[in-house]
Amino acid sequence: MVGEEVILNCSVDSRDPASDIEEVSWKRTDQDILVLLYQDSEVLSDSSHDNYRGRVEFFITEIPKGNFSLKLKDVRLEDKGEFLCEVHTRNLSARTTVVLQRLGFSGFHIWILVLCFCVVLISVGLGVLIFILQRKEDSSGGVVKLHASLIICPNILMCAAFIAWSTEGTLAEIVTCSVVSIIRPLMLVKTSPYLRRFPSLCCAVVVAVLASVFGALCVHYVNEHMGNKKDGKGYMALTALLHVSAATSLFKHPDDLPNIPHCVIYIFGAVGLNTVNSIALVLELCLKAGSGARTVEDLRVIVLPSETLFIAGWLVLQIYGVCVAIRHRRKGGQGRTVCQVHQEMEGLSDTVL
Incomplete structure (x- = not known):
């Protein structure tokens, strides 16, 4: 065993x-x-x-x-x-x-399988329900709560699954994948169609709790596994950088975004990423149990590119929103200029008369 x-x-x-x-x-x-x-x-x-x-x-x-x-x-x-x-x-x-041969799963391995199953079940279930309500343009308080659950719950479970993977993976792999999972809610809050419906205090508390809890976990794992090795300080610095980067991502939400691409990117981040990561982790665990060797040497080659694709898609939408806002401002400026010219002409004619 x-x-x-x-x-x-x-x-x-x-x-x-x-x-x-x-x-x-x-x-x-x-x-x-x-x-x-x-x-x-x-x-x-x-x-x-x-x-x-x-x-x-x-x-x-x-x-x-x-x-x-x-x-x-x-x-x-x-x-x-x-x-x-x-x-x-x-x-x-x-x-x-x-x-x-015939090595059975340990308690940690069973825990990983259970967590990944729950992640896929919650992500897909809530994602389908939210997509249906989105099509009906339902914006009630219940829908906002569903969005909050989809943003927070699966990612916390996915982070726990990667931490349990510490019995098999490398320190760099575990820390990176766990960090990506635990800070994803910050990005999903930003991309949510109902960002303005979330209570500001609730968002602030969630950000503070997630950052603090995982910050403590990072410090614990780095100290335990790295000791006095020279890489330890590097991992500490990386942890700080990731926390700061996540916090600075919560800037002003774009006003003009196309509904369908916006919804697709949000669902991909909330449902697709957790589903892909869960399947990859379960497959790697099962294949390793069968052959005794890693199939994918580092799960970061799966986690990070998919995360980058999600953030890149959101970046494109943000750029589009900025371009639309600039175009609207220019049109509005031109309209005001024409009105001002008409007013000045009318004033001039009144003066002459």
């Missing part, structure tokens, strides 16, 4: 004294990496590959008896595969293989 311990058996003839054993090594045959090495009567833990350092050990008291079984702790999905035990003594060499 993933997350538990497993023992990989390997032993030599007990009639050979331990002093005759020159080297015992455990390796992954499918990845050609060293798992653990025993050499010159000493266990060389530092020789282990990064994926296994701190997770493997010999039974020290059993070594004099020729027992070099390997204890593998905190089993992961990528541990699935073939392990090779090689023993070299003064007189002979021998090897044996152990295949680790």
Whole structure:
């Protein structure tokens, strides 16, 4: 079971004294990496590959008896595969293989599946309902509450799913994908057709809570996983930049936007992005459980391009809104100028008369 311990058996003839054993090594045959090495009567833990350092050990008291079984702790999905035990003594060499397979899901994995299912269910369900009400031009208070639920709930659940992925993903992958999920409500509030119907105090509280909670999570994960490494300060700076960028996105909402493109971009951000991310995370988890290896090396290659597409679409709409506003202003200015000319002409004629 993933997350538990497993023992990989390997032993030599007990009639050979331990002093005759020159080297015992455990390796992954499918990845050609060293798992653990025993050499010159000493266990060389530092020789282990990064994926296994701190997770493997010999039974020290059993070594004099020729027992070099390997204890593998905190089993992961990528541990699935073939392990090779090689023993070299003064007189002979021998090897044996152990295949680790049928790894079940851990509690974190089941939690990820449940969260992703809830994200898709809430996003698609509320998205379809809102789209129908949008077609009917319903702007009641209930519709505004549905928009608020669609903006907040799925993204918080998606953020939690990415945090649970910390058992399998890299720190950079987890932090980036989680940040994108938790700050997406800020962008969705901006793109919502009912932005002016949302209470200002409610929006301010949501922004403050989301930024504060995830800021604390970022600091915790960076300190826990990065320690004193030089990349730690870089991640702290990135977190601050993302929070500031998210807050500055709440500028004035454009007045003149085409309804259909506006609705499409909003639904894509609120429903499409969470659905894509949930499916990608579930597929990656299931494929890794089957093969023991990552299919997509970094989920950021899925999360970030789709997010960029959403923001780029909104940017195009904003530019369009600015162009329309400028055009209206020019027309209005020209109209006022003509009126002023007529008034001046009428005043002049009255004076002459």
